[in-house]
Amino acid sequence: MTLRITIDIFSGRPNPVVTVDGHEAKDLLERLAAPRKPAAASPPRRPTGTLGYRGLIIEQVDSKRDRKFPRAFRVAAGHLYGVDVSRPVADSSVEDFVCGSTGPIRFAPGGPRLSEYCLEEIRRFHHVIRHYHWRHHRHPHRIHCHCAPLYEPQWWNDGGPIQWSNNCYNYASDYRSDTFAQPGLAAGAEYQQLQCPDVRNGAIADQLILAPKKNKCPKEGHLVALVVAPNSDFHWYRKGRNGYWSHKPGGTPVTNVDNSGNPIPDPRTADRGGYTDFCSFMIVMHGHIKLR
Amino acid sequence: MAWMARALVYSGRPDPQWPLDESQVHGFLELWASLPDIDDSLEAPSRLGYRGVLVTQPEGATWLATTGIVQHTIGAIRTTRSDADGRLERWVLETADEKTRRQMEDGK
Numbered sequence: 513m514t515l516r517i518t519i520d521i522f523s524g525r526p527n528p529v530v531t532v533d534g535h536e537a538k539d540l541l542e543r544l545a546a547p548r549k550p551a552a553a554s555p556p557r558r559p560t561g562t563l564g565y566r567g568l569i570i571e572q573v574d575s576k577r578d579r580k581f582p583r584a585f586r587v588a589a590g591h592l593y594g595v596d597v598s599r600p601v602a603d604s605s606v607e608d609f610v611c612g613s614t615g616p617i618r619f620a621p622g623g624p625r626l627s628e629y630c631l632e633e634i635r636r637f638h639h640v641i642r643h644y645h646w647r648h649h650r651h652p653h654r655i656h657c658h659c660a661p662l663y664e665p666q667w668w669n670d671g672g673p674i675q676w677s678n679n680c681y682n683y684a685s686d687y688r689s690d691t692f693a694q695p696g697l698a699a700g701a702e703y704q705q706l707q708c709p710d711v712r713n714g715a716i717a718d719q720l721i722l723a724p725k726k727n728k729c730p731k732e733g734h735l736v737a738l739v740v741a742p743n744s745d746f747h748w749y750r751k752g753r754n755g756y757w758s759h760k761p762g763g764t765p766v767t768n769v770d771n772s773g774n775p776i777p778d779p780r781t782a783d784r785g786g787y788t789d790f791c792s793f794m795i796v797m798h799g800h801i802k803l804r
Numbered sequence: 805m806a807w808m809a810r811a812l813v814y815s816g817r818p819d820p821q822w823p824l825d826e827s828q829v830h831g832f833l834e835l836w837a838s839l840p841d842i843d844d845s846l847e848a849p850s851r852l853g854y855r856g857v858l859v860t861q862p863e864g865a866t867w868l869a870t871t872g873i874v875q876h877t878i879g880a881i882r883t884t885r886s887d888a889d890g891r892l893e894r895w896v897l898e899t900a901d902e903k904t905r906r907q908m909e910d911g912k
Contacts, residue, residue: 569888571888584888711816741852745814746815747815762812763848764850766850767850767851
């Protein structure tokens with residue numbers, strides 16, 4: 513029996529992956545078995561995407577499977593999550609074992625430093641899971657911008673042609689063109705440089721209007737904001753009826769949170785990743801613009 | 805129409821896309837077949853910066869590979885498999901030519 517263990521810890525770099533077999537695999541599965549006495553407490557909320565350690569992904573990769581376990585499952589904060597199963601494990605410190613000096617992590621490149629980092633991250637993760645009450649960020653309902661488009665992400669996020677063929681500019685302008693619209697293209701004045709002035713001028717050619725430097729709902733039309741990752745890309749946000757901002761990163765779904773998972777009261781202060789330059793607020797007058 | 809691979813890198817500019825030739829399609833499908841099924845659903849991460857790869861078949865089926873999971877969608881039917889070490893995602897990215905890879909590096 514062979515187990516492939518992925519330590520789900522990194523975001524950009526590939527995660528460390530090790531395999532164990534024979535008695536080491538058997539020992540690990542014993543640690544992951546259901547405890548003899550069922551736990552009284554309810555399981556921690558299944559971990560969702562966060563930065564840093566997020567659990568162990570364990571796969572039974574050969575034909576000699578232990579049928580008491582799913583073929584692939586996640587272990588996090590002393591719990592096992594898999595197909596139709598969510599339960600504690602017999603050894604609640606199995607993750608410390610895996611990342612400890614005698615555990616399977618010793619086979620991963622990275623040596624003692626990786627082990628130390630992993631153990632530190634496990635402690636942080638366990639603390640967060642147990643003590644942080646995950647908040648569900650409700651989209652505030654009070655209407656601030658009466659002329660702003662409706663926030664209806666499900667319309668854009670169809671997983672098909674609407675989602676994949678419309679970008680941030682389409683969404684911010686509330687204009688579906690299915691062309692991954694480029695500022696200025698419809699007017700024969702497409703931007704040439706990926707810098708604020710050029711992209712902004714392209715949008716002006718498309719009939720967007722430069723707005724005062726304030727995050728305020730216009731009396732007519734709706735407010736959008738342009739940012740750029742210099743020499744790389746541009747991105748747009750739009751202000752909604754409740755005064756908060758939403759956006760659509762390229763062909764991926766519309767969202768109302770920033771790169772840190774926080775709501776966006778002002779794109780100037782949002783986590784924008786590499787899109788470091790805030791360019792302008794602009795106004796979109798409905799029916800006046802044409803994008804391509 | 806060809807099979808296409810797309811690196812989900814940009815927000816405004818079109819993402820880098822490139823066609824897959826017959827042997828690459830064959831290799832991709834073999835790799836997909838080797839991945840274990842998991843009970844999970846996947847939506848492309850909505851954040852700025854690199855978010856994964858999308859492979860599209862001419863008939864419309866898609867494979868989205870990101871964050872250790874690959875989801876195959878054909879119509880309303882979705883199949884999800886574990887790509888825990890990112891093998892399939894990396895394999896797709898490596899089919900891009902040098903110019904496309906440089907473009908992807910700029911966007912990452």
